[in-house]
Amino acid sequence: MSKTFLFDALREATDEEMQRDSSVFVLGEDVGHYGGSYKVTKDLHVKYGDIRVLDTPIAENSFMGMAIGAAMTGLRPIVEGMNMSFLLLAFNQISNNAGMLRYTSGGNFKIPLVIRGPGGVGRQLGAEHSQRLEAYFQAIPGLKIVACSTPYNAKGLLKSAIRDDNPVILFEHVLLYNLQDDIPDKDYFIPLDKAEVVREGKDVTIVTYSRMRHHVMEAVDLLIQDGFNPEVIDLISLKPIDIQTITLSLQKTHRLLIVEECMKTGGIAAEIIAQINDDYFDLLDSPIIRLSSKDIPTPYNGNLEKATIIYPKQIVDSVRKLLS
Structure with a gap:
């Protein structure tokens, strides 16, 4: 290594x-x-x-x-x-x-x-x-x-x-x-169609990908301190979506939070929600929450730019809302 x-x-x-x-x-x-x-x-x-x-x-x-x-x-x-x-x-x-x-x-x-x-x-x-x-x-x-x-x-x-x-x-x-x-120093390969369970938990399933994985893990550190036990899934594959890994997690947690940097309208989260609602709605104990970027061109101004995307505090607040 x-x-x-x-x-x-x-x-x-x-x-x-x-x-x-x-x-x-x-x-x-x-x-x-x-x-x-x-x-x-x-x-x-x-x-x-x-x-x-x-x-x-x-x-x-x-x-x-x-x-x-x-x-x-x-x-x-x-x-x-x-x-x-x-x-x-x-x-x-x-x-x-x-x-x-x-x-x-x-x-x-x-x-x-x-x-x-x-x-x-x-x-x-x-x-x-x-x-x-x-x-x-x-x-x-x-x-x-x-x-x-x-x-x-x-x-x-x-x-x-x-x-x-x-x-x-x-x-x-x-x-x-x-x-x-x-x-690893040796040759290795990662499947193009599988999500990764980054952290196992039982309270809520948090699905994310790319940079938002790191914002989610920052939020998870805070949530653990408050006694919450979230499961985190990094999608990795955006097409096809590994819905099986998500549903196996939902069989334990029954709650889903999706965190993405994609725009909200027509985004990756929207597709996941549609697939869950079509075929696995009975696994849910509460409505799915999605945290996505604002549907606007990303501003150049630094403070406005920050306001368009998701940060750990919003993730923590959403998990608390799901579990309240």
Whole structure:
């Protein structure tokens, strides 16, 4: 085991998979000589050359199309979005091509494509650079979507995504790149369709993902001091949602709180609530509470920005309300 930053964990995963398989390559803006905007691809161009670590023009729709075409021919591209917000410019390619081509070709083509990069609300990055695109992409058939929250699961998820024969979007959070964690020295993989039970408990189920995992755990420390015993689940997989892990927890707790950085309208929490209400409503002893970001463009002003997202105090207050 060794202490590793999250950005280095992603770099290690990329390096190991490129070394193992010559069909794996990276493309995107400033991924080569600059080393990526958050240094996930630092120095990889020295080791693998400028073709396998390919700097592209500022033309997201074009290089996403190129990556999809490369995947159809048997290569395994990793597209870095310098900021995930920019990938809205490639939405057509991701939805109509990456998501659908395996189906519309009758299975003749596989699309082993990874799309990864930073997103989420940072520190005063402005509205256009503070997007949470998970809800935008959630409705697209044929995609797998995962969100890392620790260096450990970041590395394991990226390695699994690179080896998968379907298009996978890996959401990283811009404020988690400098998070440190113990990483095993041996090869390991994390499933793309399973949630993680971060903490077992019996009073309430708290479901979260990405940066909000850390806000939840801060709140849990306070709740434990007050005698509460919450169970915490990190979704990890946003598509498909691992509803089984959530319902197994609800069989114990019968109460559900969902904490997300996504917007409230049409967000990940909304989908979970719909699935629970459709099939598992009888497990609930009280209405589900969701804590989501405000449905507004993220303000640049620091205090206003803080007011749009969820912090530990709101989580503590919601658990107390559920258990009162």
